[in-house]
Ligand SMILES: C[S@@+](CC[C@H](N)C(=O)[O-])C[C@H]1O[C@@H](n2cnc3c(N)ncnc32)[C@H](O)[C@@H]1O
């Protein structure tokens with residue numbers, strides 16, 4: 001609660017775009033009212049749900065994606081950005097799939113930037129074009145790797161080539177050096193699993209040395225107990241699942257929200273085909289609430305399907321399938337201070353376990369609170 005109060009005061013002092021919507025909608029969420037809401041300050045848009053990799057937990061990667069595969073259309077995307085630009089502050093330019101397989105991704109990001117949105121994206125790094133990134137003017141890009149050697153990387157990043165990802169990352173760092181007016185913040189992320197947990201200290205040393213702004217150490221998601229047994233690290237500090245329940249064959253997070261979700265009172269997710277789902281916990285489109293290519297987002301946002309979904313969250317969240325493995329994502333960040341040197345960030349849904357083994361890595365320790373950017377759902 002104190003954290004919320006501090007953030008509210010900071011918003012009131014600085015009043016960034018969307019501050020009033022964020023405060024209003026968060027109060028509505030906290031008081032369990034389903035609407036009418038002000039427009040969302042945060043939007044996730046999926047450039048494509050296709051991917052070159054085969055990560056085994058990801059619906060795209062493991063072939064269980066129930067939606068058709070396709071690419072977001074440029075003109076329809078621009079029309080959507082035009083709709084949301086007056087009220088939306090942050091665009092998360094990825095969902096399922098690899099965003100840069102959409103050849104117009106760089107132009108799409110640039111369009112949103114020109115309309116005044118803060119844009120962040122995330123990539124497996126295999127096909128990112130450094131000049132394209134600088135041209136796009138994206139604010140924040142995270143390269144996500146699966147290990148420090150090709151052998152460990154490809155255990156999860158199946159079909160991935162670590163040398164190619166690292167070359168692309170170096171290329172971007174160089175390109176940014178050559179272009180000092182660029183705003184891009186560069187992160188590198190490491191999803192910690194059983195096969196690579198011993199490499200975390202080496203990852204941190206390497207990330208600091210190559211000149212990125214931030215290293216993200218990411219707690220892993222799994223979908224089933226079987227996957228958990230295979231992939232979850234031995235070091236339980238990387239777990240946000242309930243260990244006692246897991247021992248009895250049940251997969252559930254340590255913290256389950258109690259008929260509350262501030263995230264979907266402030267954010268919405270749009271798939272490549274325009275269909276709208278509540279959040280990234282719905283990769284298969286089980287809860288489609290409208291389509292922005294047919295209906296204005298403002299109508300969908302306060303429409304009957306969306307309100308009914310919110311009603312279920314405040315009345316019977318325990319029965320909502322997509323909430324089963326979610327600990328909640330808090331509220332979106334509206335303020336993004338420029339990097340102050342190299343930082344390490346834990347992307348953990350268990351804030352009581354933000355300590356990780358550092359093995360004397362000489363970096364500034366800066367534990368982060370829960371952040372939506374971003375593990376797979
Ligand atoms: C679905 S991916 C889409 C973006 C891009 N294709 C990528 O993989 O970076 C979104 C995020 O999920 C992360 N991710 C994938 N599998 C994960 C897992 N099992 N646990 C935690 N995060 C995971 C990725 O690293 C990425 O940050």
Ligand code: SF4
Nearest residue numbers: 051055058061097124
């Ligand atoms: S996690 Fe990302 S890279 Fe891996 S299969 Fe899914 S979309 Fe592709």
